[in-house]
Amino acid sequence: LKLLQAIWWKPRMIEKKLKRQGIHVLPYKLLVGNIKEMNKLASEARSKPMELSHDIATLLNPMLQKLAMTYKKPIAIWHGTVPCVVIMNPKLIKDIMTRKFEFQKPEVSPTMKFFLKGLSNIDGDKWAMHRKIINPAFHMEKLKGMLPSFMVCCEEMVEKWDKLLSSANSCELDVLPEFQNLTGDIISRAAFGSNLEEGRLIFSLQREQGKLLEQSIFNFNSLWSRLLPSKLKELKEKMMQNHQQVRALLQGLIETREKAILSGNEYQNDLLNLLLKSNFNEAQESPNLGMSREDVIEECKLFYFAGHETTANLLTWTMIVLSMHLNWQEKARQEVLDLVGKNKPTFDELNRMKIARMILFEVLRLYPPTSVVRSIPKETQLGEYSLPAGVNLTIPLYLVQRDPELWGENAMEFNPERFSDGFTKPFFSFGWGPRICIGQNFAMLEAKLALAMILQHFSFELSPTYRHAPYVALTLQPQFGAQIVLSKI
Numbered sequence: 001l002k003l004l005q006a007i008w009w010k011p012r013m014i015e016k017k018l019k020r021q022g023i024h025v026l027p028y029k030l031l032v033g034n035i036k037e038m039n040k041l042a043s044e045a046r047s048k049p050m051e052l053s054h055d056i057a058t059l060l061n062p063m064l065q066k067l068a069m070t071y072k073k074p075i076a077i078w079h080g081t082v083p084c085v086v087i088m089n090p091k092l093i094k095d096i097m098t099r100k101f102e103f104q105k106p107e108v109s110p111t112m113k114f115f116l117k118g119l120s121n122i123d124g125d126k127w128a129m130h131r132k133i134i135n136p137a138f139h140m141e142k143l144k145g146m147l148p149s150f151m152v153c154c155e156e157m158v159e160k161w162d163k164l165l166s167s168a169n170s171c172e173l174d175v176l177p178e179f180q181n182l183t184g185d186i187i188s189r190a191a192f193g194s195n196l197e198e199g200r201l202i203f204s205l206q207r208e209q210g211k212l213l214e215q216s217i218f219n220f221n222s223l224w225s226r227l228l229p230s231k232l233k234e235l236k237e238k239m240m241q242n243h244q245q246v247r248a249l250l251q252g253l254i255e256t257r258e259k260a261i262l263s264g265n266e267y268q269n270d271l272l273n274l275l276l277k278s279n280f281n282e283a284q285e286s287p288n289l290g291m292s293r294e295d296v297i298e299e300c301k302l303f304y305f306a307g308h309e310t311t312a313n314l315l316t317w318t319m320i321v322l323s324m325h326l327n328w329q330e331k332a333r334q335e336v337l338d339l340v341g342k343n344k345p346t347f348d349e350l351n352r353m354k355i356a357r358m359i360l361f362e363v364l365r366l367y368p369p370t371s372v373v374r375s376i377p378k379e380t381q382l383g384e385y386s387l388p389a390g391v392n393l394t395i396p397l398y399l400v401q402r403d404p405e406l407w408g409e410n411a412m413e414f415n416p417e418r419f420s421d422g423f424t425k426p427f428f429s430f431g432w433g434p435r436i437c438i439g440q441n442f443a444m445l446e447a448k449l450a451l452a453m454i455l456q457h458f459s460f461e462l463s464p465t466y467r468h469a470p471y472v473a474l475t476l477q478p479q480f481g482a483q484i485v486l487s488k489i
């Protein structure tokens, strides 16, 4: 009876409640919901070659795109037995993202829950305390102190690319793995600058952990693996080994740093140090406040997951888009050369790079690395809708930020001028409200620096081997890589 209730009766009841409020609900299909047909339509769309355009929603999720264009109100689709209400209205989106205690992070698989416990996956008072402690580490003046670390990593990448061009005028390069290495290295240095070797080891283990987690989600969702759990068990054992190794390394680092802070022996201002100092200050106010050592370990691990792939994708799409729009590549290069010539850009000079900033925001509008999802543990009012408990809310940023009603008839076009006066339209690529991305200034600074240094040294265009195929694999990536032809300037 319980099973029947979960897979048939409850979905039926929710469907009725949603329909009564004028929400268009796709018919519920026992157990699988609409996932199967959604995936089928997406793989059909992907099997055809796509022209070089920014109209990518038809490729990412053709079913959702059609529904969103047909029904201007919220619609609901089924992820298995879970109803997902798709929200496109910016007023409702801001409301959801502002009411942080009512609209919470959704339940993830038990494996994800065990291995990812940091800021982005916690709620309530614990989240508020962690956010307060971590915030100071990402303040602008702290980021300014991290710029030399960012610079070293970018210089290493530019030197490597220079060497590739030492015997030829141009060369082809898939920039996606290049930027994954760059942002991984930057976050290692920024987080554990004074213990770089351990930092790199921690993050290479985290990288492997990320891949295993991705596989575990796939396996967890597949019915066969749940019936034959040996594959899942193997994955979990490997993940557990990595988890313990990372924990031991971080514990050692934290103990040494804590001793140094207490004895007044300052380390340089990397993220770990800033976090520990802020935690000490919090604990001094009251012994009940402050994060435990376990919490600090989890937050350090999260920096890597949250900050590495997202920024690598931003840089990758920027290279692709600037190869499609050579006039903007030239404008951005001119700005960099006018401001700094071939010198290393300073923090203030980077802040003055307006065209680079406009380009990065326009790329983030069209190619947001993630979408946002929330759950509601109890019946909740949202605008005119009363949403029943158990419903998830999905905000597909790649659709919202292409909506012609919000962004104008030319919403599909790449036009960085939209951001010449800052944010005049609803822009959610870094989230919104109290849970807005804590690392957004960090990401923008590293992306701007990397872009400026690339523009100083190279011109680039798309390789004939590049196939435009945006694809969601946890984050939005080019499915077959980002092959670019680089030439030296």
Ligand code: HEM
Pocket (backbone or CB within 6 Å): 119, 120, 121, 131, 187, 302, 303, 306, 307, 308, 310, 311, 314, 368, 369, 370, 371, 372, 373, 428, 429, 430, 431, 432, 434, 435, 436, 437, 438, 439, 440, 442, 443
């Ligand atoms: C282009 C790069 C990035 C993008 C597009 C991005 C996007 C986002 C978005 C959309 C959220 C909100 C998710 C939600 O509300 O469900 C978020 C949260 C978060 N991001 Fe980023 N992010 C980027 C880079 C970074 C970096 C570099 C770091 C750290 C070094 C970082 C750390 C975090 C953390 C810890 C959260 C959780 C905040 C909270 O829940 O309070 N992100 N990010």
